Amino acid sequence: MARWEPGAAERLRQAALELFATRGFEQTTATEIAQSAGLTERTFFRHFSDKREVLFRGQGLLVEAFVTGVDAAPPDTSAIDIVASALQSVASFFPDERRSDSRTRQFVIDQNPALQERERHKLAGLATTVADALRARGVDDLAARLAAESCITVFGIAFTQWIREDEQRSLAEIAADVFGELLTLAGKATAHRATPADRAAGQSRETVAARHRS
Template identity: 65%
Template sequence: MVRWEPGAPQRLQRAALELFTERGFEQTTAAEIAQSVGLTERTFFRHFSDKREVLFYGQERLVRTFVEGVESAPPGASPMEMVTAALRSGAGFFTDEHRPHSRTRQSVIDENPALQERELHKLATLGVTLATALQARGVDRATAEVAAQTGMTVFGIAFARWIREGETRSIADIETDVLRELRSLVAPAA
């Protein structure tokens, strides 16, 4: 019997990603993931409802960091300034040490339509939560929705650039560039 070790969710997450990469998502079972780190299938299901969720572990923390960014924006900040604060806060979630994991995780997601759908759902939930946080700061609903969805678009583009092979800039720097591109697009229309 294996002696209890802390960090089971993280160990299961690393093992799952490795097995998904080697064998494919569909060909890997929860039992195999658990066994690869000396745990039981029952332990796996104590931490994750299914094998998809192992790829989305930590989502609540990411959502929380975005909301904290909105809440920490200075009084009188515009909706886009609050969204920018949320993006800055969320950028701390994506460190250089985390980039290889994110690249591998995304490659697994890109190969499976059900995982792609789950990833889109995650981003949609993040957008709704961001809009709710903006409304709590006094932004009207329509403006909050537009600002939040704009923020999610900026985040999505920045994330895709951040995980590209050879990319070395921080996600915060990339988000700044994407926001600059956005401003140049809308400036003539204003």
């Protein structure tokens, strides 16, 4: 929907974000949002089931973007490259024009424990969905879960950085940087996969790193 002729849903969303940010989420009613947007309460409820949905409707699209990104990677791509690729396609759904709205939305959520919980719940569900999409491609269960969690971790950190007031880089650039940092970090590990011999030793307090240090 073009910016210069926003439809009712977009007008309501903008009005809601503004009111949530200035008055607080709890203190804002659907009626006030509708009034502020020059629309009726009835119109509000034609577009949103409640005021919380104004903040969380985008979730469905985000989940879809991740799954589409995972599905779009070429066959035989490794799990980690699939999620790197998915991160980049998801990042393109957050152009710089959305940065200010995303920042306001996050500010509203950070003020309200119930909204924070909803957000955490969303992120947990997102990791599950990405893992499912990876398994559907034949990635084994453990690798799918680890790659999905890493993907959401990188996305979360990159997103938080993207909406900082002083940040200029695009979300795609930041996500690539954070992802690169994760690989760099992992590359510094001296720990190896535990071998059956390690297990037989059963020295659980001793670190794998120490045992394998070369």
